Amino acid sequence: MSTLLKYLPVLLMLTGIHSVYAQADTSFVHIPAGEYMLGSKASILNPARKVRTAGYYMAATELTNAAFDKFVQATGYITEAEKRKNALVFEPGLEEFRWKEDSTAYWRYPNGVSHGGIEDKMNHPVTTISYRDAMAYCQWAHVRLPTLDEWEIASRAGASSLYSWGNNRDSIGRYANIWHGRNHLVADTSDGYMYTSPVASFRPNAWGLYDMYGNLFEFCEGRLPTDKKESRMVHARGGSWWCSKNSCNYFNSVDIGRVNPVASFSNQGFRVVKP
Amino acid sequence: MKYLMLLTALCCSVNLFAQYDGPEWKTPSKESQAYNEYRNKSTVPPYGLAKVKALVKSIPWADDETARMDNKTYLALSLREKFTYVMIHPEISSQNCDPIPPVQDEDKKIFGRLPDAFSEANWSERQINFLNSNRDSVMAIIRESVIRSKRMGVNYKNAIQEINGREMIPFLIDTYNTDKKDHDILSLLMLLMMKSEYTPFMTSQSYRKLYGPNADFRAYIDFNGANEELILKRATDFYSTIRK
Numbered sequence: 001m002s003t004l005l006k007y008l009p010v011l012l013m014l015t016g017i018h019s020v021y022a023q024a025d026t027s028f029v030h031i032p033a034g035e036y037m038l039g040s041k042a043s044i045l046n047p048a049r050k051v052r053t054a055g056y057y058m059a060a061t062e063l064t065n066a067a068f069d070k071f072v073q074a075t076g077y078i079t080e081a082e083k084r085k086n087a088l089v090f091e092p093g094l095e096e097f098r099w100k101e102d103s104t105a106y107w108r109y110p111n112g113v114s115h116g117g118i119e120d121k122m123n124h125p126v127t128t129i130s131y132r133d134a135m136a137y138c139q140w141a142h143v144r145l146p147t148l149d150e151w152e153i154a155s156r157a158g159a160s161s162l163y164s165w166g167n168n169r170d171s172i173g174r175y176a177n178i179w180h181g182r183n184h185l186v187a188d189t190s191d192g193y194m195y196t197s198p199v200a201s202f203r204p205n206a207w208g209l210y211d212m213y214g215n216l217f218e219f220c221e222g223r224l225p226t227d228k229k230e231s232r233m234v235h236a237r238g239g240s241w242w243c244s245k246n247s248c249n250y251f252n253s254v255d256i257g258r259v260n261p262v263a264s265f266s267n268q269g270f271r272v273v274k275p
Numbered sequence: 276m277k278y279l280m281l282l283t284a285l286c287c288s289v290n291l292f293a294q295y296d297g298p299e300w301k302t303p304s305k306e307s308q309a310y311n312e313y314r315n316k317s318t319v320p321p322y323g324l325a326k327v328k329a330l331v332k333s334i335p336w337a338d339d340e341t342a343r344m345d346n347k348t349y350l351a352l353s354l355r356e357k358f359t360y361v362m363i364h365p366e367i368s369s370q371n372c373d374p375i376p377p378v379q380d381e382d383k384k385i386f387g388r389l390p391d392a393f394s395e396a397n398w399s400e401r402q403i404n405f406l407n408s409n410r411d412s413v414m415a416i417i418r419e420s421v422i423r424s425k426r427m428g429v430n431y432k433n434a435i436q437e438i439n440g441r442e443m444i445p446f447l448i449d450t451y452n453t454d455k456k457d458h459d460i461l462s463l464l465m466l467l468m469m470k471s472e473y474t475p476f477m478t479s480q481s482y483r484k485l486y487g488p489n490a491d492f493r494a495y496i497d498f499n500g501a502n503e504e505l506i507l508k509r510a511t512d513f514y515s516t517i518r519k
Contacts, residue, residue, distance in 0.1 A: 041299045042298055042300055043300060044300050044377050045377070047300065084336070086339075086341075086368075088367060088368065088370075096492070097369075097370055097492075098397075099367070099370060099397075100400070101399060182488060217371045217372075226377070232338075232340075233395055239372070240371075242370075243372065245489075246488075246489075246490060246491050246492065247491070247492050248370070248371070248492065249491055249492075250371070250372045255372070257371030257372045258371060258395070259368060259369075259370070259371045260339065260340070260341065260368040260395060260396075262338065262339045262368075263341075263367075263368035265368075265370060265371075267370075267371075268371070
């Protein structure tokens with residue numbers, strides 16, 4: 001029986017069945033030590049290479065509003081968007097890659113006061129926070145952000161393809177909350193969500209990690225070989241609810257985004273790693 | 276157990292062979308690299324430049340390159356100084372996936388999108404409002420500045436797209452024809468035709484390839500004489516329809 005359990009993920013992967021759904025929040029998945037193939041021969045930002053890890057524990061889901069709320073309650077922390085009034089939010093009707101300034105938006109009102117608060121969305125991932133806010137949470141919770149490589153190892157779940165299930169993008173809708181419209185002029189709720197979805201609403205990858213693609217761009221630690229020495233930009237991965245196959249199709253295991261460390265977008269969040 | 280291990284090993288092998296390759300990345304040619312540098316260059320307007328630069332330098336929140344000038348100082352700028360400010364200091368951050376990833380043979384392509392005016396930032400609402408509210412003046416200043424500097428920076432092209440400056444089509448074509456080097460002017464002409472939903476363009480193969488249901492933000496068509504001629508001709512025809 002124990003042998004069967006040990007090899008269950010492999011068996012499930014071979015049969016195309018993925019782990020059962022679980023409304024997890026802070027549970028962690030152990031990422032085994034070993035060598036992993038990362039990157040792509042086609043990418044200069046993320047070239048094909050072999051990396052080694054000693055193993056780590058990755059949060060099964062993105063950090064939720066409930067978890068961030070505990071941090072704010074305990075520390076009185078004020079986010080960058082609250083201080084700077086610089087949040088960038090989205091509403092249908094905007095041109096591609098266009099975001100709207102909203103001085104009322106911050107994590108409790110991710111797309112601004114006019115779009116409502118998170119009272120009934122405590123199981124959604126926290127968003128409209130900056131990289132610095134994510135770092136502050138990590139310091140308080142004694143966790144850290146994944147490195148770019150750690151994120152990618154976890155997202156691949158043993159695969160070396162563009163997606164954890166292979167190279168066919170058509171399956172993305174089963175695993176990820178993304179934008180399915182041709183553009184962003186009209187609302188898209190075809191997968192049930194226009195903005196964020198509750199964590200673990202879609203299928204997990206073969207290692208039991210949810211929303212590695214879509215829902216929110218996840219902040220990571222690390223720099224790219226192409227980063228300018230003086231650049232303060234930070235990186236995030238996995239795409240988000242805003243990303244479509246036509247615009248920003250970063251919901252995969254190869255592409256890597258970059259963003260200002262004090263910017264607070266409503267498609268930006270994080271998951272954590274335990275040493 | 277043996278069979279399970281064998282099956283696992285086979286599966287891993289399949290995964291390795293199935294690794295996402297795409298066309299292998301090769302260092303772009305010197306021509307491609309030079310073109311990349313050329314097309315990403317902004318034009319720095321000369322109007323009140325020293326004053327505007329000094330004001331930008333004095334903006335608080337020095338740890339944020341997109342921090343904005345306070346409203347009182349901004350409103351006190353002249354129209355030309357505001358233009359300079361907008362062209363050199365975007366006030367909001369750009370999205371994670373905004374920049375087009377590096378590409379090869381850039382000099383041999385005509386892209387559907389313009390490069391970002393600023394690699395890691397964008398114009399704010401008040402800056403966009405300024406461009407649109409002063410559309411005629413902005414077009415006149417851009418024309419004057421391009422004639423003076425003999426080039427049209429990526430920020431100018433983005434501004435023309437932003438204000439739907441289709442009245443500038445003859446000037447854009449003249450500017451392109453000076454050295455036929457700036458393929459992004461061809462992209463801009465197509466973007467202007469698309470904005471106006473110009474039927475001959477909207478029903479063309481180029482449109483389908485660059486902006487159709489399956490096109491993504493990295494889409495391009497080959498740069499060649501036929502495509503160049505077609506875009507210039509269509510844009511000229513389009514312009515003749517909007518003048519009536």
